Amino acid sequence: MxxxxxxxxxxxxxxxxxxxxxxxxxxxxxxxxxxxxxxxxxxxxxxAHDLDAFPAGPRATEIADRLAEITGEEKDPRFAQAVLEESTDLLIEAPFLLTETRFGHVGVNAGIDRSNVPGSDILLLxxxxxxxxxxxxxxxxxxxxxxxxxxxxxxxxxxxxxxxxxxxxxxxxxxxxxxxxxxxxxxxxxxxxxxxxxxxxxxxxxxxxxxxxxxxxxxxxxxxxxxxxxxRDVETDFVRQALREWSYARD
The missing domain is CATH 3.30.1330.100 (CofE-like)
Structure with missing residues (x-):
């Protein structure tokens, strides 16, 4: 091959x-x-989109503020809003966003890319x-x-x-x-x-x-x-089921 x-x-x-x-x-x-x-x-x-296309709602602002507190880095709530809009399930919201996309793929930040996007801020899957x-x-x-x-x-x-x-x-x-x-x-x-x-x-x-x-x-x-x-469907995805019972706690 x-x-x-x-x-x-x-x-x-x-x-x-x-x-x-x-x-x-x-x-x-x-x-x-x-x-x-x-x-x-x-x-x-x-x-490809600019972040201005995703005005942040209260949930996205809350997520961005918490991630900023955890990581010590400023987080744009508009990016969190884009992730939420591209997702059907938020599996982990700290210390990073792990989501299920609308077509079934599970990944960090709904697979949204911020590199190699000339003229735009982000690239959605x-x-x-x-x-x-x-x-x-x-x-x-x-x-x-x-x-x-x-x-x-x-x-x-x-x-x-x-x-x-x-x-x-x-x-x-x-x-x-x-x-x-x-x-x-x-x-x-x-x-x-x-x-x-x-x-x-x-x-x-x-x-x-x-x-x-x-x-x-x-x-x-x-x-x-x-x-x-x-x-994998949710009924047989035992890792996903376990994540739903887990929450991030800082030491």
């Missing part, structure tokens, strides 16, 4: 035909998978990443994964994850298959799209360098039972 960045993409702006820009620079094969950073999807879809991926898939004719980077519980650092996909299953369901000793697998579900997103992130780069699109060539999509489930 090979993972290669797509070079030469311009700064993406609202209304740009992202699929056409990718197709012009990538010689795609029907067996390829295109991984696209959510940042350029968001920019093309007009998700795509409103419906699966739909974004389906539009790109229809134009490019190959499977598409929309990626983002986020942290992980219990581990240091960030890695690439999928927040949307089209043209391929979300996971490989190994349940019912057997290991080398003949034991039947009962719980193993491999998140294929997350693994592709993480592989792509190695060549996409972070910060001021890198490219926003990568092509995965040689990944075998056929021959396994697929599942469309990407985000």
């Amino acid at each position: 090979n993972v290669s960045p797509v070079p030469g993409l311009p700064e993406i702006r609202e209304g740009d035909d992202l699929a056409a820009l990718i197709a012009e620079r990538a010689d795609l094969d029907s067996a390829d998978v295109v991984c696209v950073a959510s940042t350029v999807v968001s920019k093309a879809e007009g998700r 795509p409103e419906r990443p699966d739909e974004s991926a389906r539009r790109l898939h229809a134009s490019l004719g190959v499977p598409v994964v929309v990626t983002d980077t986020c942290g992980r519980p219990f581990r240091h650092g960030q890695r690439g994850v999928a927040i949307g996909r089209a043209g391929l299953p979300a996971s490989h369901d190994w349940r019912g298959e057997h290991d080398r000793d003949g034991r039947e697998l009962g719980v193993t579900v491999e998140s294929i799209v997350d693994e592709l997103a993480a592989a792509a992130n190695l060549v996409l780069g972070e910060g001021g360098g890198g490219e926003p699109v990568a092509v995965v060539n040689g990944f075998e999509l056929d021959g396994f039972e697929g599942s469309d489930e990407l985000f």
Whole structure:
């Protein structure tokens, strides 16, 4: 399997035909998978905003004041307001904001980015990443994964994850298959799209360098039972249930 960045993409702006820009620079094969950073999807879809678009309400002001007290750094209540408006569930409100977005992804600050947003203050995640991926898939004719980077519980650092996909299953369901000793697998579900997103992130780069699109060539999509489930539901997410009973207390 090979993972290669797509070079030469311009700064993406609202209304740009992202699929056409990718197709012009990538010689795609029907067996390829295109991984696209959510940042350029968001920019093309007009998700860059100034903070003035999010006048802070009482809840956002309360959250910003508490975070400022905890961290010793000034916090803009308009940013907290943007996070609240992009979220359906606030899992942790101190010492940082951990939320569930409207499409089911759980991450810090609803995945809102403040870097690499020329001319604007913040960049929101795509409103419906699966739909974004389906539009790109229809134009490019190959499977598409929309990626983002986020942290992980219990581990240091960030890695690439999928927040949307089209043209391929979300996971490989190994349940019912057997290991080398003949034991039947009962719980193993491999998140294929997350693994592709993480592989792509190695060549996409972070910060001021890198490219926003990568092509995965040689990944075998056929021959396994697929599942469309990407985000764990609340009923089986015991970590989320525990967080609802937890509150931050300073020493």
